[in-house]
Amino acid sequence: MQGRIDRFCSALVPRVPTGQRVLDLGCGSGQITRAIASKGWRTTGCDISTQMLDKARSETGALEIEWVGIDPAETLSLPFEDCRFGAVIASSVLEYLDHPRQALREIGRVLAVGGYLLATVPDLRHPVRAAEGWRAKAVANPVIHAAFRLTPWRGYADYLRLSMNRLDLKLWHEMARSVGLEPEPAGPCEDSLAMILARKNRDPLP
Ligand SMILES: C[S@@+](CC[C@H](N)C(=O)[O-])C[C@H]1O[C@@H](n2cnc3c(N)ncnc32)[C@H](O)[C@@H]1O
Numbered sequence: 001m002q003g004r005i006d007r008f009c010s011a012l013v014p015r016v017p018t019g020q021r022v023l024d025l026g027c028g029s030g031q032i033t034r035a036i037a038s039k040g041w042r043t044t045g046c047d048i049s050t051q052m053l054d055k056a057r058s059e060t061g062a063l064e065i066e067w068v069g070i071d072p073a074e075t076l077s078l079p080f081e082d083c084r085f086g087a088v089i090a091s092s093v094l095e096y097l098d099h100p101r102q103a104l105r106e107i108g109r110v111l112a113v114g115g116y117l118l119a120t121v122p123d124l125r126h127p128v129r130a131a132e133g134w135r136a137k138a139v140a141n142p143v144i145h146a147a148f149r150l151t152p153w154r155g156y157a158d159y160l161r162l163s164m165n166r167l168d169l170k171l172w173h174e175m176a177r178s179v180g181l182e183p184e185p186a187g188p189c190e191d192s193l194a195m196i197l198a199r200k201n202r203d204p205l206p
Contacts, residue, residue, distance in 0.1 A: 005035040008089055008118060011197060015116050020086030023110065026093030030056030037063045048072045076102045083112045083203065090119040095165040105179040111200040117181055122166055123194035136160040172196050180205030
């Protein structure tokens with residue numbers, strides 16, 4: 001987790017001045033949210049899981065963080081006004097969403113012009129992801145998945161089924177472009193997660 005936090009902070013520093021508002025979309029228990037708040041960004045964490053948000057809230061300490069629950073039925077409509085944030089972080093979230101393009105569009109709506117999306121997704125160039133590819137295909141079969149659920153690997157089988165958007169970075173970039181966000185060229189494969197860095201250059205978006 002410390003590695004992830006450092007990666008997001010290093011990506012934020014040259015792009016988004018401290019003091020600007022940052023949304024951590026799908027913040028989970030809020031580790032990244034808290035780290036960013038402690039470095040001076042005005043931070044909001046949001047998630048569909050009330051359990052995760054309760055944990056995040058309970059660990060806020062003296063930091064000023066806005067925690068917002070997202071209604072699972074309304075995930076395509078974020079409860080924030082247009083252009084509110086200088087950055088939206090989505091750490092290991094986009095691969096779980098049923099409608100990632102609509103989610104990207106909504107992220108674009110809440111970003112200010114000049115703001116950035118910083119998102120990590122599985123990096124298919126990494127050997128771990130290559131091995132996951134055929135396993136994910138196997139557990140997509142409900143019978144195989146049911147069989148795995150009877151074994152100690154049930155958590156892994158569930159993860160593979162849930163993190164369903166295993167897309168090439170080129171496709172993520174095309175999707176970002178299609179909603180008006182301009183991605184930076186992909187860097188080399190660093191680990192099993194790739195970071196998408198995309199800027200909102202104008203408003204209104206297509
Ligand atoms: C793998 S966890 C990542 C948590 C955190 N971002 C991190 O890196 O530690 C994915 C998170 O996304 C949340 N999530 C899934 N779908 C969501 C949605 N539509 N809107 C907001 N959060 C969502 C889940 O509840 C979960 O907390």
